[in-house]
Amino acid sequence: MAAVNGRPLNATAASLLGLLLDGPMTGWDLVAAAQRRIGDFWTLTQSQVYRELATMAADGLVEVGPPGPRERKPHAITDRGREAFARWLDAEPAPDQVRIPLLLTLAFAPHLPPGRLAEVIAAQRAGHARRLEGYRAAREQLRAPGAPAVGAGRLATLEYGVRHEQAVLDWFDELPAILGLP
Amino acid sequence: MAAVNGRPLNATAASLLGLLLDGPMTGWDLVAAAQRRIGDFWTLTQSQVYRELATMAADGLVEVGPPGPRERKPHAITDRGREAFARWLDAEPAPDQVRIPLLLTLAFAPHLPPGRLAEVIAAQRAGHARRLEGYRAAREQLRAPGAPAVGAGRLATLEYGVRHEQAVLDWFDELPAILGLP
DNA sequence: CATATCATGTAAGAGGTTACATGATTAC
DNA sequence: GTAATCATGTAACCTCTTACATGATATG
Numbered sequence: 001m002a003a004v005n006g007r008p009l010n011a012t013a014a015s016l017l018g019l020l021l022d023g024p025m026t027g028w029d030l031v032a033a034a035q036r037r038i039g040d041f042w043t044l045t046q047s048q049v050y051r052e053l054a055t056m057a058a059d060g061l062v063e064v065g066p067p068g069p070r071e072r073k074p075h076a077i078t079d080r081g082r083e084a085f086a087r088w089l090d091a092e093p094a095p096d097q098v099r100i101p102l103l104l105t106l107a108f109a110p111h112l113p114p115g116r117l118a119e120v121i122a123a124q125r126a127g128h129a130r131r132l133e134g135y136r137a138a139r140e141q142l143r144a145p146g147a148p149a150v151g152a153g154r155l156a157t158l159e160y161g162v163r164h165e166q167a168v169l170d171w172f173d174e175l176p177a178i179l180g181l182p
Numbered sequence: 183m184a185a186v187n188g189r190p191l192n193a194t195a196a197s198l199l200g201l202l203l204d205g206p207m208t209g210w211d212l213v214a215a216a217q218r219r220i221g222d223f224w225t226l227t228q229s230q231v232y233r234e235l236a237t238m239a240a241d242g243l244v245e246v247g248p249p250g251p252r253e254r255k256p257h258a259i260t261d262r263g264r265e266a267f268a269r270w271l272d273a274e275p276a277p278d279q280v281r282i283p284l285l286l287t288l289a290f291a292p293h294l295p296p297g298r299l300a301e302v303i304a305a306q307r308a309g310h311a312r313r314l315e316g317y318r319a320a321r322e323q324l325r326a327p328g329a330p331a332v333g334a335g336r337l338a339t340l341e342y343g344v345r346h347e348q349a350v351l352d353w354f355d356e357l358p359a360i361l362g363l364p
Numbered sequence: 365c366a367t368a369t370c371a372t373g374t375a376a377g378a379g380g381t382t383a384c385a386t387g388a389t390t391a392c
Numbered sequence: 393g394t395a396a397t398c399a400t401g402t403a404a405c406c407t408c409t410t411a412c413a414t415g416a417t418a419t420g
Contacts, residue, residue, distance in 0.1 A: 010407075011283055018290040028371050041285040045409065050373060070416055071371055089290055090298060092305060093283035100223040101193055101275035103342060106335045107220055108200040108271055116272060123274060152361045153288045159360060160285060160353050167349035171342050178338045192379075210399050227381065232401060252388055253400055 007059070009088045012044050013052045017061060017077055017085040024065055024076040027053055037154070040135075040161055056081065109179070118181055125172040132165035189241070191270045194226050195234045199243060199259055199267040206247055206256040209235055219336070222317075222343055238263065291361070300363055307354040314347035 009017070019025065019033045027050045034044055053075055056062045061081035065074040077085070102124050109117050139158045142150055175181070191199070201207065201215045209232045216226055235257055238244045243263035247256040259267070284306050291299050321340045324332055357363070 011281075011286060012407080015286055015290075018286075018293070021290075021293065026371070027373090038286060038289050041280060041282040043279075043281070043408085046371095047373085047410085048408065051407095054373095070418095073372080086293070089287060089294055093287045093302065095309065096283070097225075097281045098223060099193075099225070099279045100342075101278070103223040103339045104193060104197055104200075104220060105271060105275045106338055107333075108197075108203075109335050110333060111200070111203065111268070112271055120275065127277065151289070151292060153291050156288050156357060156360045157285045159356065160282075160350075163349045163353045164346065167345045168342075171345045174341065175338060178341060179334045194379080208399070209401090225380085228399095229382080229401085230380065233379090236401095252398060254398090255400080 009084055011042070011088075011094070012048060013056060013061075014085055014088040015042065015044075016049065016052055017056070017081050018089070020062065020075065020077040020081070021085070024074040026068075026072050026074055028072075030075075040157060117179070121172065121175060125169065128165050128168050128172070132162065132169060135161035135165060191266055193224070193270075193276070194230060195238060195243075196267055196270040197224065197226075198231065198234055199238070199263050200271070202244065202257065202259040202263070203267070206258040208250075208254050208256055210254075212257075222339060299361070303354065303357060307351065310347050310350050310354070314344065314351060317343035317347060 015034065015038055016030055019030055019037065025033065027046070030049050030053075031044075031046050034042070034049070053062060057064060057075070059080075060078060061084050062075045063078050065076055067073055102120070105112070105117075105120060112120075135158055139155070139162060141147060142155060142158070197216065197220055198212055201212055201219065207215065209228070212231050212235075213226075213228050216224070216231070235244060239246060239257070241262075242260060243266050244257045245260050247258055249255055284302070287294070287299075287302060294302075317340055321337070321344060323329060324337055324340070
């Protein structure tokens with residue numbers, strides 16, 4: 001019996017519990033579900049998933065069910081897990097955690113060979129434009145008649161993505177003026 | 183003589199080198215300088231600074247100068263350090279690394295007690311509004327006549343902050359409609 | 365039967381956070 | 393003299409990433 005009261009959940013573990021509220025899943029399933037449902041604003045790797053599952057099983061937050069074909073090991077959330085998830089969800093979300101390598105490059109741009117900065121900016125802008133298109137397409141698909149019913153949260157996060165990427169693109173378009181580039 | 187060719191720089195170490203281009207600094211100085219120059223979009227702790235300095239000293243990227251008063255240990259960038267920094271700066275910046283706890287909460291909002299979601303949103307919005315004001319104030323200060331001369335990069339990153347936070351606030355204002363909140 | 369996909373996991377290390385310990389110097 | 397701040401760093405731990413190892417099953 002490990003950790004009688006369980007350690008405090010980290011956001012990654014809590015998210016896995018949240019996904020398990022829809023029913024038992026294997027680690028493999030969870031990786032896919034996480035990518036689909038929260039992948040746009042939360043990264044997690046397969047390695048992490050198996051580790052968190054093992055930890056949570058030891059803490060009694062999930063239970064391993066009867067193995068299926070191909071070594072499938074379905075994990076189900078327990079009552080303790082539901083409580084832990086509810087406590088986590090009710091807490092104040094931590095502040096955004098943002099690290100933007102491009103802004104580092106920009107901060108040190110005077111040390112960059114001339115012309116290189118413009119290249120870097122163009123490449124980064126293209127990436128953001130691609131992502132904006134992805135978010136837009138996904139949003140339109142969900143808005144279309146006959147679209148699969150989906151939580152409003154999904155629409156809200158897509159809208160976040162669209163607005164953020166649009167703002168970033170607008171910023172890119174102002175950049176030459178700010179930096180005094182040709 | 184450790185690591186003849188030096189391991190590849192991580193962004194945090196590289197940033198410290200970038201700051202040292204302005205002249206020798208102690209770990210303490212670097213913490214302050216980093217907070218001021220890149221703190222808006224890159225986090226780093228005191229602990230990390232001392233560790234990276236030790237590693238970089240072992241790799242010959244920085245040199246410890248003659249100690250000053252109060253155990254001050256100025257670190258100066260070496261020629262090897264300058265090369266390593268230039269190589270890092272010239273490389274393609276990694277994609278943004280973003281984790282937004284609020285969006286996790288939103289993704290699982292159906293499991294939240296009624297009313298709690300609105301509270302959470304209000305609190306988070308206030309935080310973003312505060313940050314927007316901070317960026318705006320800093321930007322106006324730099325634009326004012328007689329402002330200290332400062333790199334265009336600083337203005338560009340402030341502009342990024344302003345636009346990002348403004349987009350997030352706009353999104354907050356759309357949220358009730360998207361989520362069907364009163 | 366070969367290849368792709370499903371599915372498990374381990375190992376090793378990098379990067380990051382929090383908390384603590386220690387002492388010098390400056391300002392009141 | 394005492395409190396704040398400067399300045400060093402260590403210890404412990406957590407989280408995340410990358411790479412590897414292993415084998416079952418489905419598809420052509």
